[in-house]
Amino acid sequence: MEYSHKKVEKKWQKYWEENHTFKTTDKSDKKAYILDMFPYPSGAGLHVGHPKGYTATDVFSRMRRLQGYDVLHPIGYDAFGLPAEQYALKTGNDPTEFTLKNIDIFREQLKTLGFSFDYEKEVNTSNPNYYRITQWIFQQLYKQGLAEIRYADVNWCEGLGTVLANEEVVVKNNKMYSDIGDFEVVKRPMKQWVLKITEYADRLIDGLEDLDWPKSLKDLQRNWIGRSEGLVIKFQSQNNNLKIPVFTTRPDTIFGTTYLVLAPESDLVKSLVTNEYKEKVNQYIEEAKSKTDIQRQDESREKTGLFTGAYAINPFTNKPIPIWVADYVLNDYGTGAVMGVPAHDDRDWDFATKYGLEIIHVIECKDKSKAFVGEGKHINSDFLDGLNKQEAIEKITKKILEQNLGEKKVNYKLRDWLFSRQRFYGEPFPIVFSEDGQIALIDEKDLPVELPKGAYLKPSGTGESPLANIHDWVNIEYKGKKVKRETNTMPQWAGSCWYYLAYILTISPNNLMDINSEEAQRLFKKWLPVDLYIGGQEHATLHLLYARFWHQVLYDIKIVPTPEPFQKLVNQGMILAESGEKMSKSKGNVINPDEIVESHGADTLRLYEVFMGPLEASLQWSFTGLDGSRKWLDRVYRMIEKFEFSSENNGHLDFIYNDVVKKVTSMIEDCKFNTAVSQLMTFVNAVYKEEEPVYIEYIKNFVVMLSLYAPHLAEELWEKLGNKPSVALQSWPQYDESKLVQNEVTIAVQINGKLRATFEIEKGTNEATLLEKAKNIENVKPYIENKTIIKEIVVVDKIVNIVVK
Ligand code: ANZ
DSSP states (O other): OOOOHHHHHHHHHHHHHHHTTTOOOOOOSOEEEEEEOOOOOOTTOOOTHHHHHHHHHHHHHHHHHHTTOEEEOOOOBOOOSHHHHHHHHHHOOOHHHHHHHHHHHHHHHHHHTTOOOOGGGOOBTTSHHHHHHHHHHHHHHHHTTOEEEEEEEEEEETTTTEEEOGGGEEEETTEEEETTTOOEEEEEEEEEEEEOGGGGHHHHHHTTTTOBOOHHHHHHHHHHHOEEEEEEEEEEESSSSOEEEEEESOGGGGGGOOEEEEOTTOHHHHHHOOHHHHHHHHHHHHHHTTSOHHHHHOTTSOOOEEEEEEEEEOTTTOOEEEEEEETTSOTTSTTSEEEEOGGGOHHHHHHHHHHTOOOOOOBOOSOOSSOOOSOOOBOSOGGGTTOOHHHHHHHHHHHHHHTTSEEEEEEESOOOEEOOBSOSSSOBOSEEEETTSOEEEOOGGGOOOOOOOSSOOSOOSSSSOGGGGOHHHHEEEETTEEEEEOOOBOOTHHHHTSHHHHHHHEEETTEEOOTTSHHHHHHHHHHOSBSEEEEEGGGTTHHHHHHHHHHHHHHHTTSSSSSOSBSBEEEEOOEEOTTSSOOOGGGTOOOOHHHHHHHTOHHHHHHHHHHTSOTTSOEEOOHHHHHHHHHHHHHHHHHHHHOOEESSOOSTTHHHHHHHHHHHHHHHHTTOHHHHHHHHHHHHHHHHHOOSOEEHHHHHHHHHHHTTTOHHHHHHHHHHTTOOSOGGGSOOOOOOGGGGSOOEEEEEEEETTEEEEEEEEETTOOHHHHHHHHHTOTTTHHHHTTSOEEEEEEETTTEEEEEEO
């Protein structure tokens, strides 16, 4: 017997909507904030990867609600972004309309999957009421000195007349080209807003300590921030009075420093290069502009560089050493200059051997045919000779500091955050420039600074945002003065930096209370931090780092009460195609959840996606598995239809029921959503074995547990059992520990070491009774009759062993 998923699912979705079943409550002192990474509302709609994480959080949220917690479980849309802008460009349509249409489709899809989101809390980052607060937060960053304008390199594409994001650039033969149109792309400095995330680098590392995040994710963040302790040593140039500062983590190798290398972009190059080398060096600098940092640091690439004609003095050997320029040195790390120690650094080794530079070993090693990067005693190093690495670093550091040759320095791989996009479809900056270039903040009461409406999306052609073409919008009078607006917009990351706070502030869709109101303070205290955050690992560094940074700033200015936003985080794995490949449009192997909802039902899809395997694992889709999930739901349906239930408990299922409740509870607590399903299956199997009416309370509580995974079917069964809806608002079942003691044990019967039978008996039964019982088993009798019994060994609760001759 099959149930009609179409009828059942529609019916209950309507019921939940009409009865506001999942409205966020504020009645308990226990709270659970359970968050999904919100989607970008693309034109393609949801794919089957989305429900994997969303079902997991839904299962968790539903359990917490049943456990009497106030639950905040919202969803919204990360709605600004390039695809909408590109679509608008192509079709001449308004990106806002396009975005809103997509959001409607997403919302409908989510509703058909039966997620218990509070849809009244929906946010849309591109709504002016939302970005009013994004702009307000930007102003706080500015007031804290954490936002400023700098010149920074962008990817400039002359052919398209626009700046491109890194993802829009492809690298071929060491050169950059636009992904669309295949035009050449070069780096070009432009005025950019920069957020000084590096000032929070240590806090971002330290804050990880107390978070319940996967270790791999914490490591990714630590490495991304890349804290590195070293020294800046100043080398005197021989030709003029310039000092060349280099950053090194190995000052102990100074006696092996045989040359210096500057990044091509370093300002020092121009002052140091001698006339003879100027032309060639300038050409080299130009060529470096078409290479990405990743290419430049690629260890396998052959190093290139040029001599500048200039020399510096090694302060410890007093010898002149040549100064080179090479693109394996990056300008924005350390000081943009390094001391070359070819004997003990691979990159320097490659460089020195290629250009015939001097190589001096300063650490003892046998094989001198390549760089030695291991540890050993110092040699050729005067007062450092005989010392190991740590001792030598300490001694030389002391000397360098005493002689004022340099200073200690901590460097981070983390860069300050380039916060400008030369795009139309993003948050405008809430500032204006006066005629003399001074920056003024727009008053709080005049926020938001809204995007203009109309047909203006063509690229400006100058690399500025398309907004630069809308003169009426750019040139305004503010507080009686002629001013200009900023024409760049914020990157898509801005809106997602604080959306988990926006849900708390949202009274009804796109209607948010002030972030600095008293009520906001109360609600932040109630709901923060997020108790469970589930999303893909692709956001390990950017989103999760940016959001933590904003949160820490908001904590410092006392807007939020917790130092960190996301207490527990789990990365969901991907759903791969049946072939094991990644699902992608181009391969035509994408599975559309709408079709599965149609054919198998939403409950089946939900159950299948969590039952496939651990949440964190990437797993292959299987239609057989999907069918299996549906079959099990049909089996559950038949169980309720077919079996007789009784208000009397005959005790048969006491153990299994209590065991299942206990395990399901702890497994969901640990986000082991798949194994909890196996437990529910065990219970159903046990019911099917029963011949007498089954205790109704156990069945009811089973349906309550089922409602986490298959909420529509569970509501239907709950009603069939004669109860009033909604099953989602009942209580989570408790288990009785005293029923978990197994009263029966299985005894094995062996004759001459061979297993001949087993039997069940009450625990603790004495030896004589066990022996007696064993000897009377039909299966055992033939082995002992007419034989001489030599030995009888009985172990209580375990075994009866008889040796015969
Ligand atoms: C001399 C030396 C000798 C170095 C040695 C290493 C080994 P981390 O740990 O990543 O911070 N370096 C410094 N600035 C650089 C730049 N702008 N571009 C490329 N490389 C740069 O690495 C620090 C080391 O990376 C520094 O220590 C410097 O090389 C190099 F046996 O100085 B070292």
